[in-house]
Amino acid sequence: MKYFLLTLVITLATFAGTTGGKPPAKNSSVVFSATIKEKTINIGGTGEILISLKPQKGIHINLQPPLNITFDDDSTATLSGTMVVPSVKKDTVEYFDSSKPIKQSFTLAKQLRPGKVSLKGAFVYFFCSDAEGWCSRFKQPFTVEVTVVP
Numbered sequence: 341m342k343y344f345l346l347t348l349v350i351t352l353a354t355f356a357g358t359t360g361g362k363p364p365a366k367n368s369s370v371v372f373s374a375t376i377k378e379k380t381i382n383i384g385g386t387g388e389i390l391i392s393l394k395p396q397k398g399i400h401i402n403l404q405p406p407l408n409i410t411f412d413d414d415s416t417a418t419l420s421g422t423m424v425v426p427s428v429k430k431d432t433v434e435y436f437d438s439s440k441p442i443k444q445s446f447t448l449a450k451q452l453r454p455g456k457v458s459l460k461g462a463f464v465y466f467f468c469s470d471a472e473g474w475c476s477r478f479k480q481p482f483t484v485e486v487t488v489v490p
Contacts, residue, residue: 367478370395370467374482377443381486385452386420389484391463392440401436402466402475404429411461416428416452421445452488459484479489 371394378387389409393401407425413415426440446459460483468475
């Protein structure tokens, strides 16, 4: 256990030293994209973010711990409803289905003015190597644009 903790501390210190303390914005094992289903939304209206995760061969996305999405600024939009995560079952185990997008509803703030609005946030997920048996948490920043109309 002591060896594991020492290795973990050294790895984290090395990572922080090589990236200036900031996590990478791109995961080389998973292709990420985020879009909004509706490009134009009324003030105070609802929309849906579509998130696509395409892991490389030999990598899978874990469903536990749960996937998580947050907005940087709750004064622009708030999440609504439950995230819809596509999955398939194999031998009583549920796996993420990367052939379909993840869907998360949101509601725009009522005090917004008409025009283009950038919704910035982060999507957190765990990806794992099938062959090597490791898993890693990744916090993927994203920005999506929507046109707000009266």
